[in-house]
Amino acid sequence: MKLTLRIWRQHDADAPGAMSTYDVDGISPDMSFLEMLDTLNERLTVEGEEPVAFDHDCREGICGACSLVINGEAHGPERTTSCQLHMRSFRDGDTIDVEPWRAAAFPVVRDLVVDRSSFDRIIQSGGYITAPTGSAPEAHATPVPKPAADTAFEHAECIGCGACVAACPNGSAMLFTSAKVNHLNVLPQGAPERETRVLDMVAQMDAEGFGGCTLTGECATACPKGIPLTSITAMNREWLRATRKVSRT
Amino acid sequence: MTTDMTTDMTHYSDYTTGEPVADTKAPDGPIEERWDTRRFTAKLVNPANRRKHTVIVVGTGLAGGSAGATLAEQGYHVVQFCYQDSPRRAHSIAAQGGINAAKNYRNDGDSIHRLFYDTVKGGDFRSRESNVRRLAQISVEIIDQCVAQGVPFAREYGGLLDTRSFGGVQVSRTFYARGQTGQQLLLGAYQALSRQIAAGNVELHPRTEMLDLLVIDGRARGIVARDLVTGEIRPYVADAVVLASGGYGNVFYLSTNAMNSNATAIWRAHRRGAYFANPCFTQIHPTCIPRTGDHQSKLTLMSESLRNDGRIWVPKAKGDTRPPAEIPEDERDYYLERIYPSFGNLVPRDIASRAAKNVCDEGRGVGPGGQGVYLDFADAIARLGRPAIEAKYGNLFEMYERITAENPYEVPMRIYPAVHYTMGGLWVDYDLQTTVPGLFAIGEANFSDHGANRLGASALMQGLADGYFVLPATLNDYLARHPGHDTPAADHPQITAVLAETTERLHRLVSVDGDRTADSFHRELGELMWEFCGMARTEQGLRKALDRIPQIREEFWRRIKVPGTEAEFNQSLERANRVVDYLELAELMCLDALHRAESCGGHFREESQTPDGEAARRDEEFSYAAAWEFTGTGAAPVLHREDLVFAYVHPTQRSYA
Numbered sequence: 001m002k003l004t005l006r007i008w009r010q011h012d013a014d015a016p017g018a019m020s021t022y023d024v025d026g027i028s029p030d031m032s033f034l035e036m037l038d039t040l041n042e043r044l045t046v047e048g049e050e051p052v053a054f055d056h057d058c059r060e061g062i063c064g065a066c067s068l069v070i071n072g073e074a075h076g077p078e079r080t081t082s083c084q085l086h087m088r089s090f091r092d093g094d095t096i097d098v099e100p101w102r103a104a105a106f107p108v109v110r111d112l113v114v115d116r117s118s119f120d121r122i123i124q125s126g127g128y129i130t131a132p133t134g135s136a137p138e139a140h141a142t143p144v145p146k147p148a149a150d151t152a153f154e155h156a157e158c159i160g161c162g163a164c165v166a167a168c169p170n171g172s173a174m175l176f177t178s179a180k181v182n183h184l185n186v187l188p189q190g191a192p193e194r195e196t197r198v199l200d201m202v203a204q205m206d207a208e209g210f211g212g213c214t215l216t217g218e219c220a221t222a223c224p225k226g227i228p229l230t231s232i233t234a235m236n237r238e239w240l241r242a243t244r245k246v247s248r249t
Numbered sequence: 250m251t252t253d254m255t256t257d258m259t260h261y262s263d264y265t266t267g268e269p270v271a272d273t274k275a276p277d278g279p280i281e282e283r284w285d286t287r288r289f290t291a292k293l294v295n296p297a298n299r300r301k302h303t304v305i306v307v308g309t310g311l312a313g314g315s316a317g318a319t320l321a322e323q324g325y326h327v328v329q330f331c332y333q334d335s336p337r338r339a340h341s342i343a344a345q346g347g348i349n350a351a352k353n354y355r356n357d358g359d360s361i362h363r364l365f366y367d368t369v370k371g372g373d374f375r376s377r378e379s380n381v382r383r384l385a386q387i388s389v390e391i392i393d394q395c396v397a398q399g400v401p402f403a404r405e406y407g408g409l410l411d412t413r414s415f416g417g418v419q420v421s422r423t424f425y426a427r428g429q430t431g432q433q434l435l436l437g438a439y440q441a442l443s444r445q446i447a448a449g450n451v452e453l454h455p456r457t458e459m460l461d462l463l464v465i466d467g468r469a470r471g472i473v474a475r476d477l478v479t480g481e482i483r484p485y486v487a488d489a490v491v492l493a494s495g496g497y498g499n500v501f502y503l504s505t506n507a508m509n510s511n512a513t514a515i516w517r518a519h520r521r522g523a524y525f526a527n528p529c530f531t532q533i534h535p536t537c538i539p540r541t542g543d544h545q546s547k548l549t550l551m552s553e554s555l556r557n558d559g560r561i562w563v564p565k566a567k568g569d570t571r572p573p574a575e576i577p578e579d580e581r582d583y584y585l586e587r588i589y590p591s592f593g594n595l596v597p598r599d600i601a602s603r604a605a606k607n608v609c610d611e612g613r614g615v616g617p618g619g620q621g622v623y624l625d626f627a628d629a630i631a632r633l634g635r636p637a638i639e640a641k642y643g644n645l646f647e648m649y650e651r652i653t654a655e656n657p658y659e660v661p662m663r664i665y666p667a668v669h670y671t672m673g674g675l676w677v678d679y680d681l682q683t684t685v686p687g688l689f690a691i692g693e694a695n696f697s698d699h700g701a702n703r704l705g706a707s708a709l710m711q712g713l714a715d716g717y718f719v720l721p722a723t724l725n726d727y728l729a730r731h732p733g734h735d736t737p738a739a740d741h742p743q744i745t746a747v748l749a750e751t752t753e754r755l756h757r758l759v760s761v762d763g764d765r766t767a768d769s770f771h772r773e774l775g776e777l778m779w780e781f782c783g784m785a786r787t788e789q790g791l792r793k794a795l796d797r798i799p800q801i802r803e804e805f806w807r808r809i810k811v812p813g814t815e816a817e818f819n820q821s822l823e824r825a826n827r828v829v830d831y832l833e834l835a836e837l838m839c840l841d842a843l844h845r846a847e848s849c850g851g852h853f854r855e856e857s858q859t860p861d862g863e864a865a866r867r868d869e870e871f872s873y874a875a876a877w878e879f880t881g882t883g884a885a886p887v888l889h890r891e892d893l894v895f896a897y898v899h900p901t902q903r904s905y906a
Contacts, residue, residue, distance in 0.1 A: 012817075012818070028541065028542055028544060029654075030541040030542065030653075030654075031541075031542075031544050032546070034546070035544045035545070035546050036544075038544065038546055038768070039544060042766055042768060042769070044812075045766045045810055045811075045812055045821060046764065046765075046766065046810065048810075048812060049812065050812045050813050051812065051820070051821060053818060053820055055334060056508060057333060057338055057340070057507040057508055057509050057510075058338075058340060058342065058343045058507045058508075059507070059508055059546060059547045059549075060343055060547075060549050062342050062343050062429070062432055063333075063338040063340070063342050063343065063507060064337070064338060065333065065334065065338050080651065084651060084652070086651070086652070086654070088654055109478055109818060110478075110818045113818070115334070116334055116335065117334070117335070117455065119335065120335050120336075120337070120443065120446075120455075123337075123439070123440060123443045124443040124444070124446050124447040125447065127440055127443065128398070128440035128441060128443055128444045129397065129398050129399045129440070130444065131394070131397035131398045131399075131441070132319075132322045133315070133318070133319040133322060133394060133441075133717045133718070133721070134390075134394075134717075134718075135397070136390070136393040136394045136396065136397035137393065137397065138393055139352070139392045139393045139396040139410060140354070140409055140410065142396075143404075143407060143408025143409055144404055144408050145404075145408050146404050146405065146406050146408065149401055149402070149403070149404040149408075152399070152401040153401040153403075153426060153427065153433075156401050156426075156433060156436065157429065157432075159432075160335065160337055160338075183399065183401065184399050187399050187401070189396070189397055189398070189399050190399050
């Protein structure tokens with residue numbers, strides 16, 4: 001396959017960026033999108049040009065490092081991560097635009113690499129259960145109904161890639177935040193911190209500069225792990241409940 | 250049992266033999282009391298004094314994440330590093346299958362002793378009994394801890410935890426969270442760590458990579474690390490250093506490891522005095538998706554459970570390129586069923602991997618490049634119906650189809666073995682301390698628990714055992730004996746020297762301005778290692794590799810091309826610097842494989858096999874862990890033997906025919 005790539009190049013957070021055009025040839029349909037970029041980078045390196053910087057690690061769709069907006073869509077045309085997208089999803093002769101996540105709370109580090117530490121700070125604000133090592137009761141002391149365990153798992157599948165934010169016209173992190181709130185709040189182990197968790201995490205999310213949610217649903221469409229849009233409405237209920245409960249006490 | 254031992258390796262001259270190394274920290278007495286004894290004899294640090302101690306933790310996977318969180322809970326000041334943008338991305342996240350624990354919830358005869366026994370036997374009698382017994386004992390606490398953190402393990406309708414059975418054992422002791430157990434356990438540790446970061450007890454440095462170890466007055470006192478965004482290289486001083494940087498499977502270039510998983514932290518520690526044990530012990534997993542071409546950047550594992558219903562075969566004739574459906578039944582070779590009639594497709598990992606390599610070497614492999622064998626579900630679908638197969642393996646079939654664009658319900662899967670895990674690592678004593686006082690190694694970075702072969706679902710168990718429970722107890726003892734007040738100044742001559750050396754190395758990499766990329770060297774090294782230090786090893790092949798590696802190393806320093814500078818975000822430089830270390834570690838792996846003229850677990854020396862082609866251990870000569878001391882790049886290392894004593898599990902020979 002022969003392709004034309006238009007890739008966002010930006011030297012650092014403060015430098016202006018621009019799209020640069022590259023032609024690549026001899027691309028196999030079996031390559032992953034990142035392997036196609038590897039091919040380009042190998043050539044650029046030998047030619048003495050700086051290769052395109054992009055985040056990647058496990059390349060099997062679970063670490064959440066890869067983060068490309070491909071032809072205007074977070075992770076591209078398939079519902080998966082950029083690393084699990086294969087070139088057979090494109091046609092010979094295509095022109096493909098490759099950009100970083102675009103969001104105020106994800107500043108560009110270089111080229112296609114962005115800073116997602118805002119996600120970490122949201123987790124630090126309450127996305128955990130306080131259970132110091134050694135203090136745990138016997139695992140079977142608290143049965144967890146299977147539906148609750150399954151719901152928790154469904155939300156815990158989030159890989160923290162940030163596609164939800166990149167896809168959202170408002171740059172909102174509601175799907176990411178709600179996934180963690182719901183994972184922990186539906187479990188009996190998460191109950192003691194249920195109210196503070198949702199209030200603190202939402203407050204941190206707002207403080208990070210993520211946009212508000214207007215329930216357009218782009219986030220859930222882009223999510224490679226299929227976190228459902230109902231996650232957001234469930235968190236809104238948790239938040240309202242917590243607000244009322246806290247204001248009563 | 251040994252046949253064909255044509256060469257006596259004891260006079261091999263590329264290394265010298267030093268004093269034996271002994272684990273002096275494991276207490277005597279009955280094995281089931283040793284961990285309790287050690288915990289009692291270990292000195293404690295007064296809680297009020299803990300905050301005065303700084304502990305560096307390198308890595309945030311299951312071992313590092315759990316250790317950082319626990320040490321911070323205890324009151325220590327933890328300074329933690331990861332090369333990823335977030336601690337949540339460490340490669341533990343990709344573990345699929347599950348985590349073993351001797352809970353005996355199934356009432357199926359499991360016990361701590363049975364898990365201990367299975368692990369020692371599975372490791373082909375090359376691990377340390379005391380460590381493995383402790384691992385089995387702690388396994389039950391890990392499950393409690395993870396459940397308390399909200400890890401969403403699979404549950405039954407009664408609300409209790411579900412378990413499943415896993416390769417090579419007869420009990421159901423594997424706890425799991427669908428095919429994402431590693432992810433869920435890692436997020437549990439990450440969240441515990443996040444709580445400590447928010448509390449100010451952990452100072453986290455993401456996108457920061459350790460490049461060297463600081464050893465001052467014979468003790469590990471810190472690291473030199475590079476900020477991957479700004480390029481700044483600076484020292485970090487501490488009272489102890491914990492390496493939780495994972496394994497070194499990426500020496501092979503193609504592996505199931507994450508692209509950036511690397512050996513630099515442990516290799517640099519080795520160069521500073523930490524012995525490296527059993528470097529040749531690597532695990533090659535039989536069921537991975539084959540490579541599709543030279544562009545291949547990594548390999549993806551398919552759960553081994555597929556072998557329960559899939560039948561493995563290749564064409565009988567060499568070079569048969571017909572589509573599988575056109576190859577009649579009597580022209581197919583179901584080679585595992587033929588060679589191992591009683592175990593068939595369910596032989597252990599190492600046997601299945603080697604058999605696949607053999608048929609491909611004969612020219613009977615399938616798919617692009619002939620590097621694959623069929624894993625065929627046609628019989629299972631005919632027998633059980635497609636819905637049953639879908640229910641069991643649906644997500645795996647989907648993953649396979651996404652990567653290969655082939656529908657495994659209609660066309661047999663193609664699989665091939667791939668490097669997956671490294672059992673070797675830094676030598677540690679029972680306290681998980683290396684031969685450098687104050688330097689500890691936990692998780693895959695150390696060598697102690699899996700011997701020559703790791704059982705499925707045991708990596709997660711070991712990482713969390715080390716991080717949550719073992720290290721926090723033993724590190725106390727070290728810090729109590731070194732109460733501090735002697736923090737080296739930032740301009741200590743030793744620190745200045747290491748800093749200058751590191752800066753010089755990186756500067757040299759960007760200055761060569763040659764014509765080959767780091768990846769091209771890495772790929773070349775990987776192919777060499779795969780051919781000569783992979784699934785089957787021979788003296789002749791290993792010698793070839795040992796001749797070739799120094800040549801590649803020489804060429805690397807002449808022809809490497811790294812665009813950009815060292816004082817900026819530079820992924821080419823990161824990769825090149827890792828390859829520098831692979832080019833040294835690979836040599837030690839080959840030397841270790843050459844000196845160990847026996848077969849055991851994942852280490853198969855063709856010269857040492859039973860008449861039916863199985864691995865033949867030579868216990869009289871090799872019942873020891875080989876701990877290597879560094880003496881210089883390309884210089885003969887010193888071998889220190891740690892004799893292994895089996896007082897509880899009697900060594901036996903495996904047979905699967």
